Amino acid sequence: xxxxxxxxxxxxxxxxxxxxxxxxxxxxxxxxxxxxxxxxxxxxxxxxxxxxxxxxxxxxxxxxxxxxxxxxxxxxxxxxxxxxxxxxxxxxxxxxxxxxxxxxxxxxxxxxxxxxxxxx
Amino acid sequence: xxxxxxxxxxxxxxxxxxxxxxxxxxxxxxxxxxxxxxxxxxxxxxxxxxxxxxxxxxxxxxxxxxxxxxxxxxxxxxxxxxxxxxxxxxxxxxxxxxxxxxxxxxxxxxxxxxxxxxxxxxxxxxxxxxxxxxxxxxxxxxxxxxxxxxxxxxxxxxxxxxxxxxxxxxxxxxxxxxxxxxxxxxxxxxxxxxxxxxxxxxxxxxxxxxxxxxxxxxxxxxxxxxxxxxxxxxxxxxxxxxxxxxxxxxxxxxxxxxxxxxxxxxxxxxxxxxxxxxxxxxxxxxxxxxxxxxxxxxxxxxxxxxxxxxxxxxxxxxxxxxxxxxxxxxxxxxxxxxxxxxxxxxxxxxxxxxxxxxxxxxxxxxxxxxxxxxxxxxxxxxxxxxxxxxxxxxxxxxxxxxxxxxxxxxxxxxxxxxxxxxxxxxxxxxxxxxxxxxxxxxxxxxxxxxxxxxxxxxxxxxxxxxxxxxxxxxxxxxxxxxxxxxxxxxxxxxxxxxxxxxxxxxxxxxxxxxxxxxxxxxxxxxxxxxxxxxxxxxxxxxxxxxxxxxxxxxxxxxxxxxxxxxxxxxxxxxxxxxxxxxxxxxxxxxxxxxxxxxxxxxxxxxxxxxxxxxxxxxxxxxxxxxxxxxxxxxxxxxxxxxxxxxxx
Numbered sequence: 166x167x168x169x170x171x172x173x174x175x176x177x178x179x180x181x182x183x184x185x186x187x188x189x190x191x192x193x194x195x196x197x198x199x200x201x202x203x204x205x206x207x208x209x210x211x212x213x214x215x216x217x218x219x220x221x222x223x224x225x226x227x228x229x230x231x232x233x234x235x236x237x238x239x240x241x242x243x244x245x246x247x248x249x250x251x252x253x254x255x256x257x258x259x260x261x262x263x264x265x266x267x268x269x270x271x272x273x274x275x276x277x278x279x280x281x282x283x284x285x
Numbered sequence: 286x287x288x289x290x291x292x293x294x295x296x297x298x299x300x301x302x303x304x305x306x307x308x309x310x311x312x313x314x315x316x317x318x319x320x321x322x323x324x325x326x327x328x329x330x331x332x333x334x335x336x337x338x339x340x341x342x343x344x345x346x347x348x349x350x351x352x353x354x355x356x357x358x359x360x361x362x363x364x365x366x367x368x369x370x371x372x373x374x375x376x377x378x379x380x381x382x383x384x385x386x387x388x389x390x391x392x393x394x395x396x397x398x399x400x401x402x403x404x405x406x407x408x409x410x411x412x413x414x415x416x417x418x419x420x421x422x423x424x425x426x427x428x429x430x431x432x433x434x435x436x437x438x439x440x441x442x443x444x445x446x447x448x449x450x451x452x453x454x455x456x457x458x459x460x461x462x463x464x465x466x467x468x469x470x471x472x473x474x475x476x477x478x479x480x481x482x483x484x485x486x487x488x489x490x491x492x493x494x495x496x497x498x499x500x501x502x503x504x505x506x507x508x509x510x511x512x513x514x515x516x517x518x519x520x521x522x523x524x525x526x527x528x529x530x531x532x533x534x535x536x537x538x539x540x541x542x543x544x545x546x547x548x549x550x551x552x553x554x555x556x557x558x559x560x561x562x563x564x565x566x567x568x569x570x571x572x573x574x575x576x577x578x579x580x581x582x583x584x585x586x587x588x589x590x591x592x593x594x595x596x597x598x599x600x601x602x603x604x605x606x607x608x609x610x611x612x613x614x615x616x617x618x619x620x621x622x623x624x625x626x627x628x629x630x631x632x633x634x635x636x637x638x639x640x641x642x643x644x645x646x647x648x649x650x651x652x653x654x655x656x657x658x659x660x661x662x663x664x665x666x667x668x669x670x671x672x673x674x675x676x677x678x679x680x681x682x683x684x685x686x687x688x689x690x691x692x693x694x695x696x697x698x699x700x701x702x703x704x705x706x707x708x709x710x711x712x713x714x715x716x717x718x719x720x721x722x723x724x725x726x727x728x729x730x731x732x733x734x735x736x737x738x739x740x741x742x743x744x745x746x747x748x749x750x751x752x753x754x755x756x757x758x759x760x761x762x763x764x765x766x767x768x769x770x771x772x773x774x775x776x777x778x779x780x781x782x783x784x785x786x787x788x789x790x791x792x793x794x795x796x797x798x799x800x801x802x803x804x805x806x807x808x809x810x811x812x813x814x815x816x817x818x819x820x821x822x823x824x825x826x827x828x829x830x831x832x833x834x835x836x837x838x839x840x841x842x843x844x845x846x847x848x849x850x851x852x853x854x855x856x857x858x859x860x861x862x863x864x865x866x867x868x869x870x871x872x873x874x875x876x877x878x879x880x881x882x883x884x885x886x887x888x889x890x891x892x893x894x895x896x897x898x899x900x901x902x903x904x905x906x907x908x909x910x911x912x913x914x915x916x917x918x919x920x921x922x923x924x925x926x927x928x929x930x931x932x933x
Contacts, residue, residue, distance in 0.1 A: 172450040173469035174438045202441030211438060272547050275570050279543045282574045 169220065169237045177201055178211050179230070179237060182221060187229040286408065293411040294358060295339055300508050301354040303335040306598035307510055309348060313594045314517070320587040321579045322525035322572070327591050329518045331598035336501050336511070343609070347600030352720055359717055362407045414507065421503040432458065436466050446480070454549035455479045457486045460493060478542045481530040491522060524572050531576050543573045607722040608767050610729055612714045619673035620713050620732045622765060626666040629725045630767045634775055635672065635692060636728060640760040641702035644785050644806050650775055651690070651697070651763070672763060674734050676701075676709045684709050688734060688761055701736065702759045708742025710735045712753060728766040735760050755788075782806075782910075783902035790850040790895060794824050803850060807843045807910075812836055813861075824854050825871075828861035837872070842908040844874040849895035849904055882907060 171179065181196050182188070188196070190212070197203040203211075212228065215221045220232040310328040317325050334341070335349070436458065439449035446465045455467040465483040467476065486492070498515055505511040527546075531539060550566030579587070608630055611623040624633065639647040670693040677685045684706040688699040713719065715730040723729060735744045738758040745756040754760035768775055789803045797817055804826065809815065813830040824847070832840065844857040851857070860871040879891040886894070886903055894900035 173448065174440050174450045177440045202439070202447065204437070207437045271567060272550070275547045275567060276544065279540060279547070279570065279574065282540075282543075 169218075169232055171220075171237055174201075175211060175215060176237065178208075179215070179220065179232070179234075182228060182230050183234050187227050190223060190226045190228050193228055286411070289411045289415065290407045293407065293414050294362065296414070296504065297358045297361070298351075298354050299336055299339060300505060300511070301357055302349045302351060302601075303332060304510060305348050306331055306335045307514055309594050309598055310514075311517075313590055314521075317587055317590060320583055321528055321576075322521050323528065324587040324591050326518075326521045326525050328594055328598075329514065329521065331595050332514055333497060333501065334599055336505060341599055341601050343602070344596070344600040345602075346597055347602035348597045349600075350602045352718070352722060355720065356718065362410075417506045418503055421506045425499055425503060436464075439466055442467070455483055457483050457492060460496065463487045463492055474541045475545045475548070477534070478530065478538065478545045481534055482526050485526050485529045485533075489526075491526075494522070495519075520568065524569055527569055527573050528576050531573065532578065539573060539576075543570045546570050546573065606724055608725075610721045610723055610765060610767075612719040612721075612731060614713055615671050615673075617673075618675070619671040621669065621671045622731055623669045624667065624765070624767070626668075626767060627725065628666075629769055630666070631771050632768050632775060633668075634766050634768070635731065636764040636766050637690075637699070638754070638762040638764065639699075639702065640754045640757075640762070642758065642802055642805075643755040644789060644802070646702065650766075651692070651695075672731055674711070674732060674761065674763065676706065676734065676736070679705070683707055684736070690763075699761065701761070703736070703738050706736045706738055706742075706758070707740065708737035708744050710737075710744035710746060712746060723767050725767060725769040728764045731763045731765050733760055733762040781898075783905055784898045786846065786850060786905075787895075787898040787901045790852070792852045794819055794851050794854045800824060800847075800851060804843075804847060807846055809840075809843060812840060820856075822854065823856035823858060824851060825858040825860060828859070830861065831864040832861045841872050841874065842910055844872060845879050845891070845908060846901075846904060846910060848874055848876065848879065849891045849901070852892065852895075 178197065178201065181200055182193065185193065185196055190209075193212070194203075194205045194208045197208045198205070212221065212223060216223050220230070220237070222229050222231055310325075310332055313328055314325045341349075435451060436447065436449050439447040442448050445463065446467060448469045449466045450469065452466060452468040455465065455471075457463050457465055463486075465480065465487070467479055467483075471479065498518060501511060502515050527542070530542065534542070546566050546569055606627050606629050608624060608626040613621045613623070615621045626633065634650045637647075637649055637651045638645055672692045673690070675689045677687065677689065679685055686701045686704040686706065688701055690697050690699055712733040712735065713731075714721075721729045733754055735746070735753060735757040736759040737744050745753055747753055748756045754762055766775070785806055786803065789799070789806050791799045791803055794800060797819065800817055804810070804817070809826060812832065813828050815826050815828045818825040818827055826844070826847075840859045844859050848854060848857045855876055857874045858871050859874070860869050862869050876891055883889065883891045883894050883904075886907065888894050888900060888903075891904075894904045
């Protein structure tokens with residue numbers, strides 16, 4: 166099976182499923198509420214998404230895991246930010262309100278400054 | 286619409302009023318840049334208060350001059366031909382009209398639409414503002430909803446701390462039960478820094494302050510100064526949080542903390558909320574590196590500076606000796622006068638001025654009151670009263686020649702110069718303003734009743750550079766005078782006959798109407814009926830009745846004054862029949878003799894004396910023409926001074 170990458174929250178959700186599967190979806194929602202602090206609607210949204218991707222199956226309200234624990238990796242979803250918010254704010258407003266993010270070079274300079282201070 | 290334009294006008298005024306406070310805060314921030322940021326943060330409270338509260342206390346240390354802001358807004362919004370606030374004239378039997386501005390018998394003055402009264406730009410601006418406000422509010426709401434969607438799949442870590450995918454930096458969200466959202470996979474060192482920072486945000490109720498700021502931003506979306514303040518406020522907020530964390534974690538945390546800042550600032554930002562790594566990371570890092578615990582001395586100094594700026598910014602300016610007068614149109618047609626008198630003021634009074642055909646014919650105090658002296662312990666220096674001035678309407682649609690005046694329980698009927706009027710209008714305040722600051726001894730127009738005798742009853746409400754009271758058939762004006770004298774010492778200012786005559790001077794003797802007005806201002810009518818005849822280079826006042834001997838002298842002196850004030854007349858003649866009905870006597874007054882007096886008084890000739898109020902004054906003095914003689918023209922019977930009245 167191909168290696169599957171998930172964002173952290175999805176991975177946490179999968180962990181709940183692996184432990185309990187096969188599990189009734191109502192029971193799963195209760196578990197997630199307890200373990201993750203999720204609302205029912207969030208549980209079903211993520212469940213649906215993972216079913217669509219073929220990692221889980223939800224039949225007759227029974228959820229079973231299709232993907233093996235070993236085949237799944239979690240990773241930080243950096244591009245998620247851009248997908249959600251990129252371009253949604255008028256550029257100049259965002260710039261005015263938030264300043265801008267640091268470039269590599271600026272970050273390096275700052276780190277050097279911090280280190281210099283540390284040593285001094 | 287009226288509510289909307291009212292709001293926008295108020296917002297404009299407050300934005301203008303806030304400008305000096307913003308400047309003061311910026312300056313203070315500059316001076317405090319080395320001090321802990323919590324001090325500069327407090328300063329923004331003054332700006333917020335300015336932007337929120339339409340009314341703020343007054344004090345001599347106050348920085349903001351509200352009148353100037355109000356006036357500037359008026360100038361900004363009003364069309365050039367803006368009109369003063371007017372009142373419908375309440376009169377018995379007249380049909381009452383809500384917003385009409387003065388009315389005349391038979392015909393109303395040109396109706397003015399509500400839009401015109403609001404001033405040209407205001408309605409358009411108001412709609413623009415509303416659209417912008419809705420857009421800003423919508424945009425903020427959208428940002429909030431997106432953020433909520435993002436954190437819906439956040440996983441609870443412990444208590445109020447949630448881990449969430451896709452966060453560029455940690456932040457706090459929620460007002461009543463704020464939650465801290467952090468990215469997954471923080472190192473322990475990072476988490477320690479972040480939690481200390483975010484917990485401090487929560488402890489200080491920063492989400493609420495941010496909400497307040499966002500609200501102001503939505504309302505003042507059009508004001509770049511507010512945007513600038515918002516941006517600086519956010520920076521101060523974060524920096525003061527950073528400092529609080531260092532204060533708490535100690536100096537050894539400095540290194541890790543500043544590195545965390547850099548880490549979080551490298552990821553793309555996202556909107557709203559309170560974020561750990563936001564706002565000028567470079568500045569914040571430098572601030573963190575520079576930070577040291579404030580010594581008590583620095584703290585005390587910064588505290589003093591903040592207190593100073595706060596008190597200066599929050600208060601409206603008011604010099605110690607200034608009194609504040611506010612005028613408002615009362616619902617039933619009167620003018621409500623509110624006064625807060627300064628310590629120096631010992632009495633107030635209403636000065637009544639009557640104008641007839643453009644000239645001031647009487648001036649007298651009507652209603653008096655004094656303030657109790659300090660020693661008596663009674664120092665109520667605020668008072669409120671309503672002045673009502675009504676001209677009764679006649680059965681035929683015209684208006685009676687009398688004015689019913691009442692103020693604070695005192696009522697009187699004032700006979701007016703003419704018997705009957707065709708139109709009446711009222712102006713409230715002066716210069717389109719209704720709020721004034723007066724030094725002791727200064728006065729302000731409370732209301733001016735304008736009267737017309739013309740066939741169409743038209744009233745002139747505004748005239749370029751000329752007092753409207755001088756541009757109507759008659760006018761009665763009430764001025765509020767605040768005086769350092771006690772009310773028993775108050776004396777009506779003497780009428781300036783010289784100035785009046787100078788104002789009425791005539792360039793050409795052919796302007797018979799103007800010549801008659803000038804002659805009447807000199808009191809020529811009191812000597813009997815006369816007609817004016819114009820000759821080559823000369824004017825003759827021909828009386829129909831014989832004169833007493835003492836009257837002849839007075840007439841002759843006045844003829845000299847006329848000669849000075851009618852530019853192209855070389856001679857003014859006065860003629861009247863002899864007592865036995867036989868011959869007519871004529872006084873021929875030429876320039877030769879008076880030019881001699883003029884030269885004795887250091888003038889070139891008589892005509893030059895007529896070319897300045899001072900010259901006229903000197904001529905009157907020289908001829909001993911008394912003001913009282915000249916000013917009593919056509920005073921109707923029963924025109925008596927009111928007795929002193931004191932307020933209940």
